[in-house]
Amino acid sequence: MDRAEVLRRLEEWGARLAKSILELEEPAMEIPARTLSNTVWDERARMLRLGPERIRRRFLDVKEARKFMQTVLMLRLIAEAIREGVYPTIRDLYYNGKHTIIYRDPWGRTHSENTWEEQDESNAVIEDIEVAVNALREEMGVSADVKGKVVGPVVIRSQGYELDASKFGETALSLPVNVDALEIVKVEASYVLVVEKDAIFQRLVRERFWSQEGAVIITAKGMPDRATRRFVRRLSEEFKLPVYVLTDGDPYGWYIYSVYKSGSIKLSYESERLATPGAKFIGLTASDIDEYKISDNYVIAATERDVKRARELLRYPWFQRPEWAREINLFLKRRKKVEIEALSTHGLKFLHDYIRDKIRRGKFID
Amino acid sequence: MDRAEVLRRLEEWGARLAKSILELEEPAMEIPARTLSNTVWDERARMLRLGPERIRRRFLDVKEARKFMQTVLMLRLIAEAIREGVYPTIRDLYYNGKHTIIYRDPWGRTHSENTWEEQDESNAVIEDIEVAVNALREEMGVSADVKGKVVGPVVIRSQGYELDASKFGETALSLPVNVDALEIVKVEASYVLVVEKDAIFQRLVRERFWSQEGAVIITAKGMPDRATRRFVRRLSEEFKLPVYVLTDGDPYGWYIYSVYKSGSIKLSYESERLATPGAKFIGLTASDIDEYKISDNYVIAATERDVKRARELLRYPWFQRPEWAREINLFLKRRKKVEIEALSTHGLKFLHDYIRDKIRRGKFID
Known part of the structure; x- marks a missing residue:
């Protein structure tokens, strides 16, 4: 799969989210669960595999909203990198996406929150995107150390x-x-x-x-x-x-x-x-x-x-x-x-x- | 410098030691001192260098005898590797040379001592040999990790x-x-x-x-x-x-x-x-x-x-x-x-x- 195909998949995913918002529906994404309980040993194939569990990440859920925002942000960063023909490292993406969101609540109080604090958080959403669109980060053009x-x-x-x-x-x-x-x-x-x-x-x-x-x-x-x-x-x-x-x-x-x-x-x-x-x-x-x-x-x-x-x-x-x-x-x-x-x-x-x-x-x- | 030239230098060094023994002289080797006090900053060349200090490693010196034995042992191992056309790692040389020397003292008591205990010891004599014969271990055909x-x-x-x-x-x-x-x-x-x-x-x-x-x-x-x-x-x-x-x-x-x-x-x-x-x-x-x-x-x-x-x-x-x-x-x-x-x-x-x-x-x- 080349980068153009990966971009098509990412854009399709983004378009679906945008469509639900435009139709005044709650945006949500379905992602295979990368949890220990969903990691299964496939005896026949003799390898570890992800099981069938999926998580539904909703925007209007206090517990999920932050993750939702992070996933959409990373989706945008990767799509931009592909369009610009650059090959950022996972750490570049962390820095490129890290910023402070400042907002005012209905009572006029100001709050601020970072998009993510540590690289663990940005890496986790890269992995979510990998399983969600079924493309390796390598295919998306994300760089990392190579040892071989x-x-x-x-x-x-x-x-x-x-x-x-x-x-x-x-x-x-x-x-x-x-x-x-x-x-x-x-x-x-x-x-x-x-x-x-x-x-x-x-x-x-x-x-x-x-x-x-x-x-x-x-x-x-x-x-x-x-x-x-x-x-x-x-x-x-x-x-x-x-x-x-x-x-x-x-x-x-x-x-x-x-x-x-x-x-x-x-x-x-x-x-x-x-x-x-x-x-x-x-x-x-x-x-x-x-x-x-x-x-x-x-x-x-x-x-x-x-x-x-x-x-x-x-x-x-x-x-x-x-x-x-x-x-x-x-x-x-x-x-x-x-x-x-x-x-x-x-x-x-x-x-x-x-x-x-x-x-x-x-x-x-x- | 190719391996044949390195071998020649190692053999020459070994032959000098053998000659002193045959002539009933105490064998000794002179090695540039790889100590902190002998490490000098060369302002003109803008690099760290070894100073002029040399150590004299004598065989009939209780404090030096063990190091002397280790140096001669390593000299032999490297010479053998060159003759056999193999390229041992520094860890191979450590294992290849590690063994227990058992001896009986004049009172009939048995003592035993390992040629070296840890790799630090065998590495240090490799470095001594490098400075003594002025050849890099790479030129001797000793292998190690490469990162570049x-x-x-x-x-x-x-x-x-x-x-x-x-x-x-x-x-x-x-x-x-x-x-x-x-x-x-x-x-x-x-x-x-x-x-x-x-x-x-x-x-x-x-x-x-x-x-x-x-x-x-x-x-x-x-x-x-x-x-x-x-x-x-x-x-x-x-x-x-x-x-x-x-x-x-x-x-x-x-x-x-x-x-x-x-x-x-x-x-x-x-x-x-x-x-x-x-x-x-x-x-x-x-x-x-x-x-x-x-x-x-x-x-x-x-x-x-x-x-x-x-x-x-x-x-x-x-x-x-x-x-x-x-x-x-x-x-x-x-x-x-x-x-x-x-x-x-x-x-x-x-x-x-x-x-x-x-x-x-x-x-x-x-």
Whole structure:
């Protein structure tokens, strides 16, 4: 969907609101509810999704009037940005829309109120608009940080320019905000390797591991952003490539894997476009400490926070697999975590053998 | 310097140590001291530098023996990595070298000691080796996170592949670990614009600001890493391009600018290769709040940490310019900071006007 189409949808929505006012009806908007209670685990699709609940945001409701005003304001800002051909960041929109409304009540007293106080408020209405008009903010041309980098046998086209990520030497291709505007021209890869850590990504690039393996290697430096998740999903969906995720052996790493695979609670309304349900885990597990003979010297004691997070994972529906239950319980019993770099105790080249071992012998968790 | 040359220097150093042992002399190494007291502000070159102090690390000194062992161990690990053609991360080297030394004293008692406990220790010896053999860890082939992204009229060559950063569409070129291995083939830019924030970088890319201005735009997402600093420096030094740094209007943003320009205390021994003394500041200053009519609604109250940091800046020799003293004192008086996105209160396109205004009218701080 291009920006013109997004603009058409936004204008249509605005016109409907204007029409009700002109017909002296109370303006109201219907928006899918982005609440925890409306976030459901879709077992068949293996991803988090937004449920069927919708909220009705009315103008003549004291509790809703402020939100209503904010939504209309943001609608206007985004429509203006599209018309002017600018690509504001979410923070720009916050500042651009923030102002003080001063009004006088029937008794002559003056009141004032800010359109919004914190960016949380303006971000929330951007998300409401996303679900209401069914367009990603990236498609609306709203900018945000982008973390993803790519190398490997994939050719993309962006604004007419063709970029072959197998011809980047020691550099890498940095993903754009709106991955859907990319054309993926050609992929000649056997799999996609998603790496949690940037430094490991750099190693594998410099050692040309991707070229030996025919793999597309991607990193988002820790918790993935929307652009990186969308790119991984597109490679999986459009080119049927297997996706393997390599993280540290701790609850944070396992959670990062699950965000690629199943989505996150906060962005459940985007899972349908961002999640990669077929992604497999090839990072370190609790039992790998024995499996790969990583001695106590290279293992780190889990913190209280790790333990708390592991207990949370156990409760998530998307970790309800016997393999995960076994691994997480083993972690909770031993309280030991292990980093991917600990494999270097077996030599600086062992990382390659480890990745190949996990993939070739199917030693991954689904 | 390529890896073969680095290896030669490392081997030479190791051979000298071995020779003294074979000749029954006490092995010792001389290393420039990376201490605060040996960090000097070079007023003429306008950068932080390491002074002339050197430490003599002797093997038969109880206080030095552990450090001596660590240095020799790291020397061996890096030499091995070069010989094997691998590019370990600093964390890989930590794990690869970490082990327990068990020994028996003359009275038959067994003692054990780890080669190093934390990564701080292994990182410190990497830095010692850098200054001792005068080679960057990047040149040694040690990997680390890379943050820098580039777009604009610059053509580089990496491992034989030519990359034209003006033909990246909405994507960007992600810098490599070792910027010195890049050949900068051609630059047809009028200036280099370094942007603190990634989201602002994305905006300027999508709005093709760089193309309207003929500018190379670079971001390192906040505090710059070594690769980004080295790349900015090379553009400035080899192509005589003016460099402008755009940050938020707060002590952290001003400090980021100074790291690009003058170097950091921690890495003062690298300033000669990483600093860009000619860089100009075009971010927001304390007086810009009036100058660009940014109303109270868009200004943020400074925290105690901001105030503390501002007082530190006042003491640094590289902030001893009347303009900086005035701005920092004004900040300390008003205790107000302002983000670059606050300019959007004057419209979503105002950012472009602001950058042009600062550059064209010379409204920068040197």
